[in-house]
Each structure stands twice: as C-alpha cells, then as structure tokens.
Amino acid sequence: MxxxxxxxxxxxxxxxxxxxxxxxxxxxxxxxxxxxxxxxxxxxxxxxxxxxxxxxxxxxxxxxxxxxxxxxxxxxxxxxxxxxxxxxxxxxxxxxxxxxxxxxxxxxxGLSHQLDEAYFKRIEAIEFAVKYDDGRDPRGIEQADIVLVGVSRTSKTPLSQFLALKSFKVANVPIVPEVDPPEELFQTDSRKCIGLKISSEKLNSIRKERLKALGLKENANYAAPKRIDEEIAFFDQIVDRLGCPVIDVSHKAVEETANLILHLLNVNN
The missing domain is CATH 3.40.50 (Rossmann fold)
Structure with missing residues (x-):
C-alpha cells in the first residue's frame, strides 16, 4: 500500500x-x-x-x-x-x-486561534503574578499592568491571582516601615498603582487568626495594635507620595475589590 x-x-x-x-x-x-x-x-x-x-x-x-x-x-x-x-x-x-x-x-x-491567544495571555499573566508576588523582584513593577501596594494581610496575593485570571499582569509591593519601597515604585506610572487600605481593628483580627493558624501566640508583635498603627501610618505616607488611588479592603471580598480596581483603571485611562 x-x-x-x-x-x-x-x-x-x-x-x-x-x-x-x-x-x-x-x-x-x-x-x-x-x-x-x-x-x-x-x-x-x-x-x-x-x-x-x-x-x-x-x-x-x-x-x-x-x-x-x-x-x-x-x-x-x-x-x-x-x-x-x-x-x-x-x-x-x-x-x-x-x-x-x-x-x-x-x-x-481563525477564531479558535484568537481563543488560544487569549488563553496563553491569561497563563502568562498568572505566571507573572507568581514571579512578582510580594515584592520579590522590583523589575516587575514597570512591566505590570497593575501594581498593588499594601501592608501584610491586605489580600495582595489573592487579588493578584484573581486579576491575572482576567489577563492582567499584576505585581504587588509589601509596605513595611523598616524597609524603603523599591525606587521602581516611584518611577512607574502612578495611575496603575492601587493602595490597599485596611482598618487597624480588622487587620488585628486577621493577623491574630494568621498567627493561630501558624501555631504562634496571638500577642506576637505582628498583631500588636501599636505595630499595626505604625505600618498603616507608613502606608499612608507611601500612597500620599505616589498619589495613587486607595481602596479600603477592610470589609470587601477579593472579587469586589478586583472590580473596584478595574473600574478605577478604566476611569484613570
């Protein structure tokens, strides 16, 4: 044959x-x-x-x-x-x-090819969010579509992943009083930066639960009201310097905050 x-x-x-x-x-x-x-x-x-x-x-x-x-x-x-x-x-x-x-x-x-491109764009965004999570590499700030700024436990990582599923490249930067934010943060377009604010009471509750989950004592400095107030005050200084929008995430689900972020970006664009 x-x-x-x-x-x-x-x-x-x-x-x-x-x-x-x-x-x-x-x-x-x-x-x-x-x-x-x-x-x-x-x-x-x-x-x-x-x-x-x-x-x-x-x-x-x-x-x-x-x-x-x-x-x-x-x-x-x-x-x-x-x-x-x-x-x-x-x-x-x-x-x-x-x-x-x-x-x-x-x-x-070629519509199926267009769908494939959308799929790979989403995968690329997810990989980007993982790579530039929690300020690991400040070089991602300039490449990002969205930059989230906030103290620890303000849902920066879950928000980054949620927005990545919508094909946005997201970097997030933790704000800690003892560490100056990377210079790249102040050199990038502030319109793509979003500050994530939270009340001291809510943050105290979240951090206590986090310590319990880790098997640590609730009275650790991480959840101390004085320490939390210092972090929030430093955060306020940073976002004032950036001049970026701020969202209060104290009583918001990740999906709700993500929608607000996208709305703000549309307004700013």
Missing part, C-alpha cells in the same frame, strides 16, 4: 484540520505511514484550484476547514470533478449549529 498523502486546506492556520485528521488517521496507520501537507490561509478560488491540482497529482486525500460556504461548495465540486476524496471538517457542524441557533455564523477565519 502506498503512503497516503493528505492535503489540509484552511482559511486560517489549519491547526483544527490537522488535529482532527491525525486523530482519525491513528485508527488506521501510525505517524510514519502518511504525509500531511498543510495549506493555510487559502481564501480564494484561484488558490484552491492550484492546491486541488497538486492534490490530484499526488492522488491525495483532501481535508478542509473553510468557514466561507461558497468556498466549501467550490472545494466539494472541484474534488468530485477530479475524483478526489474530500472531507469537509467544519461545514456540517456549522450548518447544524445554524439550524439550532437560528442565526448565521460569523464566518470569521
């Missing part, structure tokens, strides 16, 4: 066609027993004729993902004239869904 050749014609990259055809081929042959020739970005009849002529010479199977119904019709009938086996990979699905949804498809090539 001769080695089968499969031409894959697409009005985009042709990745969908290749995945479907390869999955089907595995039921008959292994990866070394066939050849795939991908023909991406084919969007007119003249180019289709050239591809089908080449497929005829190779006595190839043709698989195609074309969202334009006129081009699908053209391939179908040209393949019949040439005696080619042609597989319309996406057409029957589009036609069935058109009946179900009672609306015409958008007929825009």
């Amino acid at each position: 001769r080695k089968p050749i499969i031409y894959l014609i697409s009005d985009s990259l042709g990745e969908t066609a290749e995945k479907v055809i390869k999955s089907a081929l595995l039921q008959f042959v292994n990866g070394q027993e066939y050849e795939i020739i991908r023909m991406p970005y084919v969007e007119d009849q003249e180019k289709l004729k050239q591809v089908l002529d080449s497929a005829s010479c190779d006595r190839a199977i043709v698989g195609y993902t074309l969202v334009n119904p006129d081009l699908r019709y053209f391939v179908k009938h040209q393949a019949i004239e040439r005696g080619l086996e042609a597989i319309d990979i996406i057409g029957p699905t589009l036609e069935a869904m058109e009946k179900i949804f009672k609306k015409k498809p958008r007929l825009e090539p």
Whole structure:
C-alpha cells in the first residue's frame, strides 16, 4: 500500500484540520505511514484550484476547514470533478449549529486561534503574578499592568491571582516601615498603582487568626495594635507620595475589590 498523502486546506492556520485528521488517521496507520501537507490561509478560488491540482497529482486525500460556504461548495465540486476524496471538517457542524441557533455564523477565519491567544495571555499573566508576588523582584513593577501596594494581610496575593485570571499582569509591593519601597515604585506610572487600605481593628483580627493558624501566640508583635498603627501610618505616607488611588479592603471580598480596581483603571485611562 502506498503512503497516503493528505492535503489540509484552511482559511486560517489549519491547526483544527490537522488535529482532527491525525486523530482519525491513528485508527488506521501510525505517524510514519502518511504525509500531511498543510495549506493555510487559502481564501480564494484561484488558490484552491492550484492546491486541488497538486492534490490530484499526488492522488491525495483532501481535508478542509473553510468557514466561507461558497468556498466549501467550490472545494466539494472541484474534488468530485477530479475524483478526489474530500472531507469537509467544519461545514456540517456549522450548518447544524445554524439550524439550532437560528442565526448565521460569523464566518470569521481563525477564531479558535484568537481563543488560544487569549488563553496563553491569561497563563502568562498568572505566571507573572507568581514571579512578582510580594515584592520579590522590583523589575516587575514597570512591566505590570497593575501594581498593588499594601501592608501584610491586605489580600495582595489573592487579588493578584484573581486579576491575572482576567489577563492582567499584576505585581504587588509589601509596605513595611523598616524597609524603603523599591525606587521602581516611584518611577512607574502612578495611575496603575492601587493602595490597599485596611482598618487597624480588622487587620488585628486577621493577623491574630494568621498567627493561630501558624501555631504562634496571638500577642506576637505582628498583631500588636501599636505595630499595626505604625505600618498603616507608613502606608499612608507611601500612597500620599505616589498619589495613587486607595481602596479600603477592610470589609470587601477579593472579587469586589478586583472590580473596584478595574473600574478605577478604566476611569484613570
């Protein structure tokens, strides 16, 4: 048996066609027993004729993902004239869904590729949030879409991750009286910085719970009211110097704070 050749014609990259055809081929042959020739970005009849002529010479199977119904019709009938086996990979699905949804498809090539780009952008944002969490590397401040500034236990990390799921690159900077914030913080655009404020009473309660969870005594300096007041006073100095918006997170869920942040960014942009 001769080695089968499969031409894959697409009005985009042709990745969908290749995945479907390869999955089907595995039921008959292994990866070394066939050849795939991908023909991406084919969007007119003249180019289709050239591809089908080449497929005829190779006595190839043709698989195609074309969202334009006129081009699908053209391939179908040209393949019949040439005696080619042609597989319309996406057409029957589009036609069935058109009946179900009672609306015409958008007929825009490459939408799945756009979805892939959105997915990878989100993954990149999540990795960014992890890398530049808790002021680990101040170089992330300039690259970030959003910079969160706050004392310990103001939900900087969960907020960073939540916003990353919306594809925003977020860096967060902890504010500690004994440590000067990185110079990068004052050199970046203050409009993308958000201060996270919290009441001393709420912070005291949160930190006591944190100490208990760690098996430590509640009266540690970390949760002492005097220490908390010092940290909040230093935080106020920093955000005043930055001139950035401040959100009181004392009684807000992460989702609520995230929505406020996005609203503020829209206002500032």
